Amino acid sequence: MLSITDLVKVYPSGERALGGVNLHIDQPQVVAVIGSSGAGKSTLIRCINRLVEPTSGRVLLKDTDVTTLSRRALRRARRRMGMIFQEYNLVERLTVMENVLSGRLGYVSSWQAYRRKYPPKDISRAFELLKRVGLDGYHNTRADALSGGQRQRVGIARALMQQPDLLLVDEPTASLDPKTARQIMRLLCELAHEQGTPAVVNIHDVHLAQGFADRIVGLADGVIAFDGAADELTPAVLNDIYGEEDWSKTIQKTPADQGKGKNRGTLERESAAG
Amino acid sequence: MSARVWRPPKLIVNPWVRYGLLFMVAVYLVCSLTPELVPLVSLNIDWTRAGQGLPRAADMFSRMFPPDFSRWELLYKGVRESVQMALAASFFGMLLSIPLGLIAARNLVPLPVYLFGRALLGISRTFHEVIIAIFFVKIFGFGPLAGVLTLVVASMSFIGKMLAEDIENMPPGQLEAIKATGASFPKILLYAVQPQMLPRYLGVSIYRLDANIRHSTVVGIVGAGGVGQVLAASFSRYDYDFSLAILITIVVLVFVGEFFSNWVRARLR
Amino acid sequence: MTPEDHARKYPDVWKRFTPKETLVRYAWFIGIVFVAIWSLKRLEIPWFYFLDAHEQAADLVTRMVPPYWEFFTDITGPLIETIHIATLGTVITLLFALPIAFLAARNTTPNAATWFVGRFILVTSRSVNTVVWGLIFVAIFGPGPMAGIWSIAARSIGFVGKLIAESIEEIDRGTAEAIEATGASRLQVLMVGVIPQVLPVIYGTVVYRWDINIRESTVLGFVGAGGIGIILYSSINQFAWQEVSVMLIAVFGIVLISELVSATVRKRIT
Numbered sequence: 001m002l003s004i005t006d007l008v009k010v011y012p013s014g015e016r017a018l019g020g021v022n023l024h025i026d027q028p029q030v031v032a033v034i035g036s037s038g039a040g041k042s043t044l045i046r047c048i049n050r051l052v053e054p055t056s057g058r059v060l061l062k063d064t065d066v067t068t069l070s071r072r073a074l075r076r077a078r079r080r081m082g083m084i085f086q087e088y089n090l091v092e093r094l095t096v097m098e099n100v101l102s103g104r105l106g107y108v109s110s111w112q113a114y115r116r117k118y119p120p121k122d123i124s125r126a127f128e129l130l131k132r133v134g135l136d137g138y139h140n141t142r143a144d145a146l147s148g149g150q151r152q153r154v155g156i157a158r159a160l161m162q163q164p165d166l167l168l169v170d171e172p173t174a175s176l177d178p179k180t181a182r183q184i185m186r187l188l189c190e191l192a193h194e195q196g197t198p199a200v201v202n203i204h205d206v207h208l209a210q211g212f213a214d215r216i217v218g219l220a221d222g223v224i225a226f227d228g229a230a231d232e233l234t235p236a237v238l239n240d241i242y243g244e245e246d247w248s249k250t251i252q253k254t255p256a257d258q259g260k261g262k263n264r265g266t267l268e269r270e271s272a273a274g
Numbered sequence: 275m276s277a278r279v280w281r282p283p284k285l286i287v288n289p290w291v292r293y294g295l296l297f298m299v300a301v302y303l304v305c306s307l308t309p310e311l312v313p314l315v316s317l318n319i320d321w322t323r324a325g326q327g328l329p330r331a332a333d334m335f336s337r338m339f340p341p342d343f344s345r346w347e348l349l350y351k352g353v354r355e356s357v358q359m360a361l362a363a364s365f366f367g368m369l370l371s372i373p374l375g376l377i378a379a380r381n382l383v384p385l386p387v388y389l390f391g392r393a394l395l396g397i398s399r400t401f402h403e404v405i406i407a408i409f410f411v412k413i414f415g416f417g418p419l420a421g422v423l424t425l426v427v428a429s430m431s432f433i434g435k436m437l438a439e440d441i442e443n444m445p446p447g448q449l450e451a452i453k454a455t456g457a458s459f460p461k462i463l464l465y466a467v468q469p470q471m472l473p474r475y476l477g478v479s480i481y482r483l484d485a486n487i488r489h490s491t492v493v494g495i496v497g498a499g500g501v502g503q504v505l506a507a508s509f510s511r512y513d514y515d516f517s518l519a520i521l522i523t524i525v526v527l528v529f530v531g532e533f534f535s536n537w538v539r540a541r542l543r
Numbered sequence: 544m545t546p547e548d549h550a551r552k553y554p555d556v557w558k559r560f561t562p563k564e565t566l567v568r569y570a571w572f573i574g575i576v577f578v579a580i581w582s583l584k585r586l587e588i589p590w591f592y593f594l595d596a597h598e599q600a601a602d603l604v605t606r607m608v609p610p611y612w613e614f615f616t617d618i619t620g621p622l623i624e625t626i627h628i629a630t631l632g633t634v635i636t637l638l639f640a641l642p643i644a645f646l647a648a649r650n651t652t653p654n655a656a657t658w659f660v661g662r663f664i665l666v667t668s669r670s671v672n673t674v675v676w677g678l679i680f681v682a683i684f685g686p687g688p689m690a691g692i693w694s695i696a697a698r699s700i701g702f703v704g705k706l707i708a709e710s711i712e713e714i715d716r717g718t719a720e721a722i723e724a725t726g727a728s729r730l731q732v733l734m735v736g737v738i739p740q741v742l743p744v745i746y747g748t749v750v751y752r753w754d755i756n757i758r759e760s761t762v763l764g765f766v767g768a769g770g771i772g773i774i775l776y777s778s779i780n781q782f783a784w785q786e787v788s789v790m791l792i793a794v795f796g797i798v799l800i801s802e803l804v805s806a807t808v809r810k811r812i813t
Contacts, residue, residue: 051454075457078455079456081454082455083454083455085450087445089450090451091451091465091470092470093469094465095559097559102452102455102457105457105461105465106455106456110460110461113461121555124553126557127554128552139557158455162455162456303631303634306627306631307631317624317627317631317688318687319687319688320685323687323689324684326685327684330682330684355585358583358585358586359582359586362582362583365578365579365582366579400799401791401794401798402759405791405794408765408776408779413596413599413603414592414596415592417588419589422583422586491675492673495674495675495678496765509678521671525666525670525671528670
């Protein structure tokens with residue numbers, strides 16, 4: 001589904017953010033990318049949809065090589081990749097519904113976009129997604145009136161509105177309090193599994209990564225230092241990724257207890273509170 | 275042991291610089307105000323003529339009172355023309371400022387386009403309205419058309435500059451998010467730029483309408499229509515009582531315009 | 544779930560605005576366009592002038608190049624005069640604006656009548672454009688830089704005075720009160736408690752206005768109030784476009800330099 005080969009990014013300042021990254025995702029799974037600040041997590045994710053132009057290497061999404069596309073074809077490729085951001089990046093003066101529908105911008109004409117005229121099936125899907133992320137009834141609320149957790153739910157709905165082949169998630173929980181962070185992470189992973197969409201999730205919280213992701217990739221100085229299942233994470237591995245530290249308190253003993261998608265009742269209650 | 279001396283701190287700490295500046299100001303005043311003391315630098319002030327200023331001013335004021343509103347029809351026509359010029363100019367200035375503002379925003383367009391946009395803004399802001407007005411009068415002849423075009427240019431660059439700065443100060447994340455959905459440039463404008471910019475844009479435009487009412491009184495002096503043309507004519511005919519009537523009307527008009535603009539802007543969220 | 548079921552469960556119609564909101568929005572649009580068209584119609588603008596406007600403009604530009612550079616020696620005097628008018632006008636502004644600002648600020652004015660007088664002077668000064676003040680002062684002092692200096696001052700007093708008055712109203716009451724509590728006279732309170740607090744604003748505003756005044760003084764000559772404007776106006780009237788282009792370049796230069804100077808000075812004092 002996604003295949004990244006020898007991806008290199010050198011910024012004009014000379015900083016080498018990515019030094020030949022190889023990553024292959026061939027099944028719908030949640031891949032958490034961990035690593036210290038400046039390890040290249042954010043650059044990696046932005047090189048996949050070319051919000052940052054990679055220096056060399058290949059990014060294959062299904063059969064399309066994203067790195068060689070023209071601007072027009074790149075826009076077509078981008079609508080197949082949903083993106084979720086740390087700062088939510090909602091357009092604050094638009095309503096929740098407009099923000100969610102903006103996920104379909106690639107599919108309507110500019111005039112339709114201006115008149116807010118979307119196909120009926122898009123609108124009904126938007127209502128469904130809003131209900132699913134726990135924002136039933138919020139469609140006419142303006143985005144700047146929402147709390148952080150609610151904004152991130154809108155951000156998730158906007159990305160899923162694209163019916164993407166891949167979700168790119170950049171630090172979804174870094175601006176949230178611990179409880180909301182867990183709720184959002186759970187919702188995200190459930191939805192990814194439900195829709196059968198693979199997701200690349202940048203996350204600096206090792207605990208959360210271990211609790212929710214199917215697979216963990218450790219990035220250190222722009223190269224992959226670890227790639228494996230969540231329970232393969234050991235203090236030695238974390239030392240490789242982050243440097244020396246006492247990791248015994250960080251690593252979870254039973255990573256399976258977070259119940260990926262099995263506990264719907266809890267989720268509904270928690271999301272109503274968020 | 276000598277007593278400690280306290281002096282208040284000064285804006286310019288170095289006494290040499292401080293007194294040097296004062297000295298230079300004094301020298302400047304003497305040199306510039308004394309005729310023919312220093313060639314080129316001295317102002318050509320005819321002090322005997324200027325000395326007659328006070329009695330002349332008294333004479334002028336006595337002829338100004340009471341203000342003569344008897345030719346109110348002429349005055350009304352001028353005021354109406356000024357207000358219409360201001361309205362039309364604001365409308366077209368608002369429209370034209372949008373493309374100008376967009377091409378002068380660094381985070382939306384490539385560098386060459388940006389530099390072109392900034393150069394346009396810079397040139398149209400440097401020259402005083404009256405200079406621009408006189409050019410339009412030369413091209414289009416006397417009358418309100420030249421005035422409207424002058425005010426259009428001034429409004430366009432004023433609103434355009436504000437717009438460009440606002441867009442540049444936008445949080446980059448919103449643009450990035452809309453771009454990541456695969457939206458094309460016009461859709462990015464519609465969904466990320468337009469909703470965030472609209473309130474400020476309307477606010478600045480309303481302010482500009484008020485400014486255009488003020489400026490429409492002056493472009494008339496070089497023949498570009500409006501109440502300014504009536505005022506200039508009254509001065510050249512020494513109809514000072516009519517001049518005062520016009521001046522009072524202008525002050526009232528500006529006051530009303532300012533009041534209206536504040537009222538509308540308070541209602542924009 | 545079939546699409547029909549889905550549509551039954553989740554609505555597939557959504558409108559950004561209610562019908563009433565839509566109506567109001569359209570009313571605004573139509574209203575604005577109507578006002579714009581009305582104002583243009585009443586102005587009776589001869590639109591056919593636009594047909595050859597681009598040719599006229601191109602013609603003008605070709606007549607302006609190459610600039611007649613030798614003319615520069617003839618305009619150095621008027622250019623310096625332009626700067627003098629702006630500078631001396633600003634100096635006079637400083638002398639008048641300060642006391643008027645104290646009258647117009649609610650917390651320093653002696654009583655309601657003086658406050659009204661202060662505000663009235665500020666409003667009148669700001670409502671009348673520099674060039675209109677130019678007409679008046681040319682009638683008083685006769686043509687020349689003297690009229691220009693006074694018209695610059697007359698317009699700037701309102702601008703500078705208003706900003707100073709606003710900053711006086713925003714000063715820390717406590718400081719002035721503390722000075723008053725020591726038994727100081729009214730004047731002493733002003734000198735010690737108020738002026739030091741607003742001094743940076745005064746300098747900043749005056750320098751800023753000086754830079755605007757440079758721009759204003761380039762056109763005062765059009766009404767005979769001195770500076771480069773007199774020659775510019777006569778050259779335009781004689782269609783001496785190559786001279787005009789030299790003057791425009793010179794004006795562009797001094798305006799640019801004054802903007803630079805003013806920005807640097809303001810950055811250093813605040």
